[in-house]
Amino acid sequence: MSFSISKPSFELRTSALRLSLCGAAIVFMPSFVCAQALPMASATGTVSAAHDLVAGDDFFQFVNGDWLAKTEIPADKSSWGAGGVLAEDTNARIVKLIETAATDKAASSNARLVGDFYHAYMDEDGIEAKGIAPLAPMLKQIAAIKSKTDLAHTLGASLRADVDPLNNTNFFTENIFGLWVAQGLTDPQHNTAYLLQGGLGMPDRAYYLADSQLMAELRTKYQAHIAAMLKLAGFDDVEARAARVMSLEIKIAESHADRETSADVQKANNTWRFADFAGKAPGMDWNAFFTSAHLNSQKTFTVWHPSAVSGEAALVGATELGTWKDYLAFHTINHFGSVLPKAYVEQHFSFYGTALSDTPQLSLRWKRSLNATNVALDEAVGHLYVDRYFPEANKLRVRTMVDNIIAAFSRRIEQLDWMAPATRAQAQAKLKTLYVGVGYPDKWASYAGLTVSPTDALGNVQRAEQFHLTQQLAKLRKKVDRTEWSMPSHLVDAVNMPLQNSMNFPAAILQPPYFDPQASDTVNYGAIGAIIGHEISHSFDDQGAQFDAQGRLREWWSAADLAHFKTASGALAIQYSAYKPFPDLAINGQQTLSENLADLAGLAASLDAYHVSLKDNIADDRQFFIGYAQSWRNKARDAAQRQQILTDGHSPAKYRTATVRNLEAWYKAFDVQPGQMLYLAPADRVRVW
Structure with a gap:
C-alpha cells in the first residue's frame, strides 16, 4: 500500500518484471516527462495561491489553479504532475551515471551491467537489423x-x-x-x-x-x-x-x-x-x-x-x-x-499509449531505455544513485521526522475513547515493531550470475526476467526478511508492506519538492510528512488493520472496536463515492478506501507532529495545508483518468487533496464557512485515527 505520487503510463507495463506497490509497473517515472514547472513552496515557506478562488469551494484549485491554467501535459505523457518534476530531474541524473559507468574501466561489475543493458536497448539500428x-x-x-x-x-x-x-x-x-x-x-x-x-x-x-x-x-x-x-x-x-x-x-x-x-x-x-x-x-x-x-x-x-x-x-x-x-x-x-523493430514499438504504443490513455506521442528512446534498465537492474541503478546523490544527513533528518510522526500517531491511538485497552495495546505493538527503511536497503541485492550483453537487447530482457524469477523462487527456501525492500532507491514513491510490518522511503522521494533540507518544518511536514504519515497509517487502514505486529492475518480487535472502525471508515467510503469526475463515472469509495484512510490519518498525524516540533514557535497551518495541496498538483488526460478510476486503488489527485475537509485545523486556517462546497458539519467530518 503506497503513496503513489503519480501513475506511470500503461503503455510501458507489459515489459515490467514485477509490479510496484503503487499499483503500477515499476517504470520509475520516465513516462512523466516534466517541462518547467511553477515553483513549489520555497525554503522560506512562502507560496502564491490562487486567491481569486475560495479555499472552501475547491482547495485543489485554490492552491494549484495558476499551475493548472499554465501547464500542458507533454505530448508523450498521459498524466503529469508535481512528482514528474522530481522524476525528470532524477532520470537525467541517472542517465549521466549510466553513461559514465559504461566508459569507466574502474566501474563496478553492477555498474557495467547497467551500462551494457542501457546501451543494448539504445541500439535501435541493431534491433532493426535483427528483426x-x-x-x-x-x-x-x-x-x-x-x-x-x-x-x-x-x-x-x-x-x-x-x-x-x-x-x-x-x-x-x-x-x-x-x-x-x-x-x-x-x-x-x-x-x-x-x-x-x-x-x-x-x-x-x-x-x-x-x-x-x-x-x-x-x-x-x-x-x-x-x-x-x-x-x-x-x-x-x-x-x-x-x-x-x-x-x-x-x-x-x-x-x-x-x-x-x-x-x-x-x-x-x-x-x-x-x-x-x-x-x-x-x-x-x-x-x-x-x-x-x-x-x-x-x-x-x-x-x-x-x-x-x-x-x-x-x-x-x-x-x-x-x-x-x-x-x-x-x-x-x-x-x-x-x-523489437520500430514497427512493433509504434503499434504497441498506438494501443497502450494512444487508445488506452489518449497519449499522442511515444516517449523518446532514451527514456524507454532507462525505463527498461530500471526494471531489470533496479537495485544496481539505485546503488549508483544513492552513492552520488543521497547525503547521510538527509537520511538522519528524515528518520527524525519519521520518529516524530510515529510518536504522533501513537498519541492519537492513546486518545481514542472508543478503543478497548487490549486493542490499543496491539496497535501500539505494531508501531513499536514497525521496520522503517529510509533512503536505501540495509543490504544491496546481488546480480551475480546475470549475463548482460551490450548487443542483445531482447536477450537481456529475457535473462533479467528469469533472473528475477529465480531470486523470488529462492525465497521459498529462505527465512522471511522483514528488512527486504520492495522499491528501488531511485523511485519517487513510498510504501507500507503489512505482511512485513515495514515501510520504505526511497532516496529519490527525499528531495524537493517533497523533502527540502533547506526548507522550514512547515513545508516539510506538509509534504514529506504527509507522505510519511500516509505510509504509517496504512498499517491501520481497512487492509493493514487486519495484520498484527508480526504481519499475521488475524483478528486482534474487539468486536466493538471493529464495528466502530468499520462504521467510521464506511463514512469515508461514502464521502468519496459522492465525487464524480465524469458525468458517467464516479469514484468507487470502497475501492479507494485504503488509500483515502491513509491520506486522512497520515495528514492528521503529520500536522500533530509538526505542532510538537514547533516548541515555542507559532504554527503556520495555512502554509502547511498549502504545501500538502501543492504536492498533489497533477493533470491527466481523460482516458488516463478513467483508467485510474476503474482500476486503481488511489483516488485522482484533486480528491486526495479534498481530505482536508475532515480536519478542523483546515477550517480555521482558511475560514471555511457553511455553504462552501467542501464544508462539512462537524458531525460529518470523518475521524478514524
Missing part, C-alpha cells in the same frame, strides 16, 4: 505445442513473479497466472507462493465486460491491435486469429474477480495443497505446469483468486490448441514489443 529473429525460438516452441500437456508446460515456463496483491489491486499480468512470493498470511515465519488471476492484455476485466460504448470501442481497437502485431510477425489469417484470441480473453475476464473482491484479503486466504489443484481446478495438467514453473517441490500455495484459477484451468481444457497457440504467440510478441 523478429531474436524472438523466433520462443515462437517456434509455441508452434511446436501438440498436446494439452505441452500447453501446460509452456504456460508454466512463462510464469513471472510480477504481482503484489496487497499493494497492487490492478493485478495486471499478461501471464495466465500471476506469482507473488512473500510470507504467509497466517505464517509470518515462512515464505509461500501466491497464485493470482492473469492472462489479460487490457488493464482489467471491466474492459472486456462493461456494457458501454467507450469499452466496446476499446475492445474493437484491442482486437485490431492483436491482428496487427501478429501480421507484423508474419502470421497469416490474422483477423480470424485475433478474433479467437479476443474471445478467449473475454472468457478469461469472466472468471476474474472484480476489484473489490480482489482487494478483500479475507477472501484471498485460500490454502491449496499441490494435490488439490487437479480436483479444484481441472483442465490443466498441473504437474506439467508446476514443473516448468519450477514450483513442483512446493507443497502448498495461497490461491488469491480461486475462481480465476479454476476458470482459466477449465479454459485450458476446453479451448482448442490452435487458439491457445495464437494467444501465446500474440502475448509473447506483445510482451517483448519494446525490444
Whole structure:
C-alpha cells in the first residue's frame, strides 16, 4: 500500500518484471516527462495561491489553479504532475551515471551491467537489423505445442513473479497466472507462493465486460491491435486469429474477480495443497505446469483468486490448441514489443499509449531505455544513485521526522475513547515493531550470475526476467526478511508492506519538492510528512488493520472496536463515492478506501507532529495545508483518468487533496464557512485515527 505520487503510463507495463506497490509497473517515472514547472513552496515557506478562488469551494484549485491554467501535459505523457518534476530531474541524473559507468574501466561489475543493458536497448539500428529473429525460438516452441500437456508446460515456463496483491489491486499480468512470493498470511515465519488471476492484455476485466460504448470501442481497437502485431510477425489469417484470441480473453475476464473482491484479503486466504489443484481446478495438467514453473517441490500455495484459477484451468481444457497457440504467440510478441523493430514499438504504443490513455506521442528512446534498465537492474541503478546523490544527513533528518510522526500517531491511538485497552495495546505493538527503511536497503541485492550483453537487447530482457524469477523462487527456501525492500532507491514513491510490518522511503522521494533540507518544518511536514504519515497509517487502514505486529492475518480487535472502525471508515467510503469526475463515472469509495484512510490519518498525524516540533514557535497551518495541496498538483488526460478510476486503488489527485475537509485545523486556517462546497458539519467530518 503506497503513496503513489503519480501513475506511470500503461503503455510501458507489459515489459515490467514485477509490479510496484503503487499499483503500477515499476517504470520509475520516465513516462512523466516534466517541462518547467511553477515553483513549489520555497525554503522560506512562502507560496502564491490562487486567491481569486475560495479555499472552501475547491482547495485543489485554490492552491494549484495558476499551475493548472499554465501547464500542458507533454505530448508523450498521459498524466503529469508535481512528482514528474522530481522524476525528470532524477532520470537525467541517472542517465549521466549510466553513461559514465559504461566508459569507466574502474566501474563496478553492477555498474557495467547497467551500462551494457542501457546501451543494448539504445541500439535501435541493431534491433532493426535483427528483426523478429531474436524472438523466433520462443515462437517456434509455441508452434511446436501438440498436446494439452505441452500447453501446460509452456504456460508454466512463462510464469513471472510480477504481482503484489496487497499493494497492487490492478493485478495486471499478461501471464495466465500471476506469482507473488512473500510470507504467509497466517505464517509470518515462512515464505509461500501466491497464485493470482492473469492472462489479460487490457488493464482489467471491466474492459472486456462493461456494457458501454467507450469499452466496446476499446475492445474493437484491442482486437485490431492483436491482428496487427501478429501480421507484423508474419502470421497469416490474422483477423480470424485475433478474433479467437479476443474471445478467449473475454472468457478469461469472466472468471476474474472484480476489484473489490480482489482487494478483500479475507477472501484471498485460500490454502491449496499441490494435490488439490487437479480436483479444484481441472483442465490443466498441473504437474506439467508446476514443473516448468519450477514450483513442483512446493507443497502448498495461497490461491488469491480461486475462481480465476479454476476458470482459466477449465479454459485450458476446453479451448482448442490452435487458439491457445495464437494467444501465446500474440502475448509473447506483445510482451517483448519494446525490444523489437520500430514497427512493433509504434503499434504497441498506438494501443497502450494512444487508445488506452489518449497519449499522442511515444516517449523518446532514451527514456524507454532507462525505463527498461530500471526494471531489470533496479537495485544496481539505485546503488549508483544513492552513492552520488543521497547525503547521510538527509537520511538522519528524515528518520527524525519519521520518529516524530510515529510518536504522533501513537498519541492519537492513546486518545481514542472508543478503543478497548487490549486493542490499543496491539496497535501500539505494531508501531513499536514497525521496520522503517529510509533512503536505501540495509543490504544491496546481488546480480551475480546475470549475463548482460551490450548487443542483445531482447536477450537481456529475457535473462533479467528469469533472473528475477529465480531470486523470488529462492525465497521459498529462505527465512522471511522483514528488512527486504520492495522499491528501488531511485523511485519517487513510498510504501507500507503489512505482511512485513515495514515501510520504505526511497532516496529519490527525499528531495524537493517533497523533502527540502533547506526548507522550514512547515513545508516539510506538509509534504514529506504527509507522505510519511500516509505510509504509517496504512498499517491501520481497512487492509493493514487486519495484520498484527508480526504481519499475521488475524483478528486482534474487539468486536466493538471493529464495528466502530468499520462504521467510521464506511463514512469515508461514502464521502468519496459522492465525487464524480465524469458525468458517467464516479469514484468507487470502497475501492479507494485504503488509500483515502491513509491520506486522512497520515495528514492528521503529520500536522500533530509538526505542532510538537514547533516548541515555542507559532504554527503556520495555512502554509502547511498549502504545501500538502501543492504536492498533489497533477493533470491527466481523460482516458488516463478513467483508467485510474476503474482500476486503481488511489483516488485522482484533486480528491486526495479534498481530505482536508475532515480536519478542523483546515477550517480555521482558511475560514471555511457553511455553504462552501467542501464544508462539512462537524458531525460529518470523518475521524478514524
